[in-house]
Amino acid sequence: MSSSSGPLNEELQCSICMHVLTDPVTTPCGHNFCGICLNQFWTNTHIYFCPFCKEKYSKRPAIKINTTLREVVLCDFCDERKQKAVKSCLTCQSSYCETHLEPHHRVPRLKKHTLINAVEKLENYLCQKHQRPLELFCRDDQTCVCLSCTEGDHRTHNTVPVEEESRKKKNQLVKTKKDMQQMIQKKMKKIQEIQHSVELRKRNTEEEKSASVELFTDLIRSIERCQSELLKMMEEQQEKAAEKQAEDLIKELQQEITELKRRNTELEQLSHTDDHLHLLQKFSSLCSCPHTKNWTEISIDSDVDVFSMKRALIQLKKTLDGSLNEKLRQSVDVTLDPDTANPYLILDFKQDVTENPKRLNNTCSGRFYYEVQVKGKTEWDLGVVRESINRKKTNTLTPVNGFWTVILRNENQYKACESPSVSFSLKVKPEIVGVFVDYEEGLVSFYDVESSSHIYSFTGQTFTEKLYPYFSPCRNEGGKNSNPLIISPVNKYISLKYET
Structure with missing residues (x-):
């Protein structure tokens, strides 16, 4: 040894x-x-x-x-302490260490045997049909064959020694490897372009936000802060959408790069192997480049329609300056309509009212614009309702049924009664809720009056008849929800609650 x-x-x-x-x-x-x-x-x-x-x-x-x-690969002839095999004999179908290989270098009969670098599964290097070494490569059928094969099915085919074909394939592997490296570089560059687009979008968004804020300075404080919140929400959604798109594109590119790198590593190993037969058997599956997406025209859109946004904000400012501000500043006396007020809705005492088809059995209606104090309540309903609703049954609160409402349940569970309903949470529990309706714009918005922050908006609605305020202090729940709703249009107050 x-x-x-x-x-x-x-x-x-x-x-x-x-x-x-x-x-x-x-x-x-x-x-x-x-x-x-x-x-x-x-x-x-x-x-x-x-x-x-x-x-x-x-x-x-x-x-x-x-x-x-x-x-x-271990020597097949070491008895006690196995040694590493250095050569495998395809004729003997055995592997030998340096010591046991010596007869193949000395004995004339053994010198004629076909030796290759030591391999573990010798059966892969023998013709399964003739049990002879696979020494030739058939270019017509792109497969390795033995001498006996060239006397039969491959008699008229173009066959060459596996060493010759291996050298040719190695040269092709080098070219394929270079092509894959270029593909990797292009995809890495595309990732950088996408990341740059996201950063550019962020900068543009900040600049456009600063320019847009100036348009709000003349609006009344509650509307100004509400619109600022809406703008912020829109920008965050656009930014999140762009970031999500970039994230998905980068992930897809990275997956393609990972696959290309894995293929490149296999090509690198194969290009340096001396196992000609193994190279030829693996060549077809590794040489062709894997299918990948054409990324040439794919990019992140960084344009923002800031001019349309500004036009809309200017028009909103004119509308609010003209009529809305005046209406918001007017004092309005609030009284309960004896024909429509729920009999269990009281001011200082229970009302004795006669049956009337206009009366809502479960709710009550009032003026067009209002603010309501909801402090200390665990449940309430607020919003607006159209005139033609069915007033004699329990209605499902949805815009389809004529209700645009936000409700509170179980102290901190807020829902917008859309179809289906939308649950949301608030960082600060509002004490006074403002309900604002823009009939022409199809908008019903809810605000936390104290913090002047936006709660929720129904947008893109179509109103075709009169709208009235809708509110319900909900059941007393054994005193747990006994606090009243206090309606406060400007500086007139009225206390509303259900009798225990």
Whole structure:
């Protein structure tokens, strides 16, 4: 044996079972064992240390598969201490270390045998039909064949030695590898372009936001802050959409790059192999570039229609300056209509009212614009309602049925009664809620009056008949929800509550 075989022999032997390594694994300290042996050793001892050097671990360490040792081919003729095989004989169908290979260099009959670098599965290098070495490559059928094959099915085909075809394929691999590297660079560049687009969009959004804010300075405080909130929400949605699009594109590009890098690594390994047969067998599947998307025309749209936004805001300012401000400043006396007020809705005492078809059995109606104090309540309904609703049954609160409402349930569960309903949360529980209706614009908005912040808006609605305020203080719930609703149009107040 050569002098270098000693250390290798130790590497190939498991110090637990003292046999050649099976499914070799490596401990953090660098020693190798059979995977089964090491796992069983630690299971039995419940103390984690290296069986060879006794190094201790505070917890069971993660072991790694030793791919290098796993791929080592051993000599078929070593009896006790197996050595690494250096050559495999396709004629003998055996692998040999340097010592046992010596007769193949000396005996004339053995010199004629076909030797290749040591491989583990020799059957892959033999013709399954004739059991002879696959020494030739058929270019017509793109497959490896033996000499017997050229006398039969491949008799008229163009066949060359596998070494010759391997050299040719290696040259093609180098070109394919270069093409894939270029594809990787292009996709990396595309990622940078997408990231730059996102940053550019953020900067543009900040600039446009600063310019838009100036248009709100002349509006009344509650409307100004509400519109600012709406603008912020719109910008956040646009920005999130752009970031989500960029995120998805980057993820897809990274997946393609990962696949290209994996293919490139295989090409790199194959381009340096001396295993001609293996190269030819793997060439077809690796040489062709994987299918990827054409990213040339794909980009993130960074344009924002700021001019349309500004025109809309200017028109809103004119409308509010003309009529809305005047209406909001007018004092309005609030009284309950005896024909429509719910009999259990009281001011200072219960009302004795006669039956009337206009009366809402479960709700009450009032003026067009109002603010309501909801402090201390656990449930309430607020909004507007159209004139033609069915007043004698329990209605489902939806715009289809003529209701545009926001409700509170269980102290902190807020819902906008859309179809389907939209649940949302508020950082600060409002004490006074303002309800604002823009009939022409089809808008019903709700605000926290104290903080002048936006709560929710029904947008894009179509109103074709009269609208009235809609509100309900809900049931007393044994005193838990006994606080009244206090309606306060400008500076006139009226207290509303259900009798216990």
